[in-house]
Amino acid sequence: MTKVLLPVSLACVLLAAGCGGSSKPSLPTIGAARTYALTDFQPSTPVAVGRPTRISFTITQPNGEPLTDFKRGPGPHTGVHLIIVRRDLSSIVHVHPPIAPDGRISETVTFTQPGPYRVVVDAYPNTTGPQRNFQLFTSLRVAGRYVPKSLPAFTSSVVADGYRFTLHGRPTLHAIQAGTLTVTVADPNGKPAEFTPWYGALAHAIFFRKGTLDYFHTHVCARGASGCASFLGATQVTGSSSTPGKLAVGVLVPVAGTWRLFLQTKVNGHILTAPFTLAVKP
């Protein structure tokens, strides 16, 4: 019995340490709504095509104070991920902007096409609780006439800056079912590409759903990469790469529809973005 009591008592010690050990009954406390929010997002008016545009914002914590402390270190689960996608899913911007000591987050972006854009801010606060990240959304407009482009049909091969991305097999994807896409990347000479970690991962798989612009993001991790692969949970939707030029991309999307996968990787100093159109069945 003592063998059982030992870990129980240890757990109790851990519990007490975690909650302060108060033993007095407390009255119910109802706090204010606790949400993070984007504040003072700039620009607030349409921006010009082809001109460097300073995008800046602050993330306000549930207590009203600016969020200044973010996860740091290796791996992609750090800082702030700023993703800006045109409403027709024809182009994407994905950067991890610097964060000023006062929490102001700024990045310069040049838009090449007019129209409406969805802005996704995926943030990793340096909190001690289990919640790692959260997403905040807004929009911006690039001045000019918006002519939406039709989403291309599925094609298994995409060339980006001379590098060929080939998706092997016709993917059969279903909503709420984890799957894996196998992609090979060849350099302009046809040789397997050598991936370089970029923003903590060998590749980033960013998914947006046509129409609703629902968003999902997974990473492809190098074998043994620190801070990239999942230790617990969702490992099956984290990709991997153990062979030069080959990526296994984890997929888990919440709803059926047409999704655009922006597969991003870094090869020989080039940031490559290969878009694929995927049909996801119910």
Add this chain to the structure above:
Amino acid sequence: MIGSLLRARGPALGRRLTLLALVTALVAVPLARADGDPASDYLLTRATFVPPDLGISSSDAARLAATVAAARSSGYPIRVALIGSAYDLGSVSALERKPKQYARFLGEELTLVYHGRLLVVMPNGFGVSRGGKPLPGDQRVVDRLPAPGTGGPQLVQAGIDGVRALAAAAGVRVSAARPAAGGGGGAGALVWGLGAGAVALLLAAAAGLVVVRRRRTTARTGE
């Protein structure tokens, strides 16, 4: 390490169990990883997810956690996620007011560490899954309950009612839960949930070690 644990006896076994427990506590929590929806972060290591934006009182959160713990101790393990708004769904806001689909999605995300029953409570209804798969029989049970409605207290009560109804359908009676003493804001319930999980984990580890040791002893002595 496990082998050395099994070879240990008496005080040595105790010290090594302590070490195992510490390693478990240190490793299991900080390295939990799942992207997108907050509930998938919480439920990796905890039995309940109570969203932070609904103003749910610590005593209400504790009542839900106590119900889930009581169900578990009665032989009916289950994890529960309360989802009040799109904010609580993170990047999968497409599943707002779709509790059945979100129960499957969340269950799929948790499958590496949890294959048990999962109850999702949204203002318009419930979703039940296990290992990411729907549970039609259980779903019918919770579908008979009234829609939870909006508001934190309503979601909490619906979660409690859902757990008790599901357990009852399985022949398990879960008594009315009392709020845990103490608490400290919403975190109290979360710590409570973590504690329940940690105790269960450690009990299971200790029981497993005892069983293995007894089997080895039996094998050696031929008893």
